[in-house]
Amino acid sequence: MTDLDQRLAPVFFDRVQERVRVMMAEEGFDAFLTDHPEDIAYLTGFFHHPSERPVAIWLDSGGRVVMLLPELEREYAESQSARADLVAFFEYPGVASPYAALSDAVSPRGRVGFSSSMSVQRLAAARAAMGDAELVASDLIDRARYIKFPEEIALHREAARVTDRMLDAGVRLVTDAIAAGGDLPTETELERHVTATGTAIMYAEHRNVVVASLLAGGLVYSGANSAFPHGLPSVNRLKAGDTFMLSLGCAVGGRFIEGERTFVLGEPTADQRRYHDTIRDAQAVGRETIRAGLECREANRLCLGVIREAGLGAYIRHRQGHGIGLGMHEAPWLEDGDPTVLAAGMVVSNEPGIYVPGHAGYRISDSMLVTPDGAEALTTFPRSLEDCTIAL
Template sequence: MTGTDDMNEFDQRLAPAFFDRTQERVRTMMAEEGFDAFLTDHPEDIAYLTGFFHHPSERPVAVWVEATGRTVMLLPELEREYAESQSARAELVAFFEYPGVVAPFQVLADAVVPPRRVGFASTMPYARLAAARSAFGGADLVGSDLTIRARYVKFPEEVVLHREAARITDRMLDAGVQLVVDAVVAGGDLPTETELERHVTAAGTRLMYAEHRNVVVASLLAGGLVYSGPNSAFPHGLPSVNRLREGDTFMLSLGCAVGGRFIEGERTFVLGEPTAEQRRYHDTIHAAQQLGRETIRAGIEGREANRLCLDVIRDAGLGEFIRHRQGHGIGLGMHEAPWLEDGDATVLQAGMVVSNEPGIYVPGHAGYRISDSMLITDDGAEPLTTFPRGLDDCTIPL
């Protein structure tokens, strides 16, 4: 993958040798946990270990990593050429169809050296785990979150992808605001939530395809949640046909994936002169998010970062409107561990990317949330998304 000053030369596809390093990281952790092999069928793990992105279905795709250095990918025959086109970094073992005369995991078992102790991804569905146990009857299969932890700290090449996704997310926020401003100037109808959502999604994908080579189509290329007024009081409310109106609070909760690496950036706007109530709510969230940017750092536990951030909201007398944690990890998944939440004692490390997104949700009125994707560094954390956060910058005058 090469990023240059000419954005048309930005290549989203990571070099095959990159995956030698992800596999070696997993093997090192396997040795620490005493595994002869590790099995995962999670699409994000597969992309992390081999560079193969695919549409999951009932036909299993799985990666088998052996401590001896061999990496095998089980996949249906219909995916073989697609995996080869992506230069998947693994030996391919294919089954013809599902459920098959010979079960898929039996095809894998027949192709590898019989192991003694196998770790399997704790995300594996029960039916697939049962099929794997049947195929590897002599092995001790042990659940592990090893691959989840392996993905915590990003390699430098991944950070480049996250940075570019952040740049595009900021431009998507620009595009959303501009659509509303243009409608105000024109004096006609303001856009609906759905129209806004379609516009920012098109802006993100259009920019990506115009400026990048080898665009990797992940689960979400670009898009997000757009909601206004009372609809925004639902933290994950879907865009509706509600049309923006004077006085509305509205939220653009946007993001994209570059090379399969996600970023989110969220801002809350007011359409017209803010009321005292709107200013209080927005200023409180801004202060909480600002403290989050100052306190997220290597060495702090996720639960402590969460407490410090959300205490700002509680101290402002608005704790009853809290509906969620401060944030979560971001990588090949938009939401992944570690969690900035009271129940997660994970110690944050340099190289992690996490969201910092405190919010409040006032039923019948609106929601207020500000989010940045933060790259944890040796001496703090850097917000990768940079769109202005304060209410003065997030007010659209009429």
């Protein structure tokens, strides 16, 4: 999608804030306080690098949205048209607590929710400055973020398109090296190439690129290194017979997507075929079980059940998937302990995997948009072993 503006219009944030206020009224909150960077971006459009200096949002039932931030961030927030009134403190820790400046501006009273991700230190400072308010931990904003607005879905779709092109670029780097008869790339070289591809596409085709915690990139690993589910790229050079994994993704307008495929270099062995086909089958079942009305834990059970029925349950190291949005990993969790009911508008990963120590890992992941009558895979790179075998 060329000429895409990654910055959302100010009226988008008015709708976000109204959604949160409706939930606050339903759950008996007079106001809400959060310092999570993703919540701040969600509520106001302000993306920043978190540090020891607090940045926080106060949203109350009366319509006020106030952002506490250090003075050094004020102009940056203004440049992003942050949808909030700004209250700045000069420096941290300061003679007075930064939260005292926020308290002076909003006069907190009543029952105030706060994000459960707040640190103990910051929560103590907020309580000390807001003695007339009852601060209550809540995951309200986490739940508000579950259902994506249409503008967010458009950003996720574009991130999926870019991710598919990154996967294409990774395969092309390997096949070009084979055709040239030279050395195959190392994991690190492959990771750098796909990262550069993703960022180049955005800067060439989009306006107002939003730099989130990760603009583009991912994990690239081969052979035994890929048996670590989150192993970091190394200087290992790809070689004939290797299983290797491209676990890639990017954020467009701060909205993430992940797409992962497992490849084999050369003719697959019987074991490689069994492992890859099992994961492909589990992931296919996962595409069917991710649907509105089904609990996350049941989707997980059905998906991973394919691996267990194939006799490979001992190699399972993680759940089926997780929510995706302003965070690459966010609630809800497609795992045995999460009873959250899937609903249309959620974006979740579908990424069953197995990890055979000393051999390799096998994982296939798509980012799925839950729809009223099922789910749509936003990432579309081919999944079968035949499509993921690179001839030598």
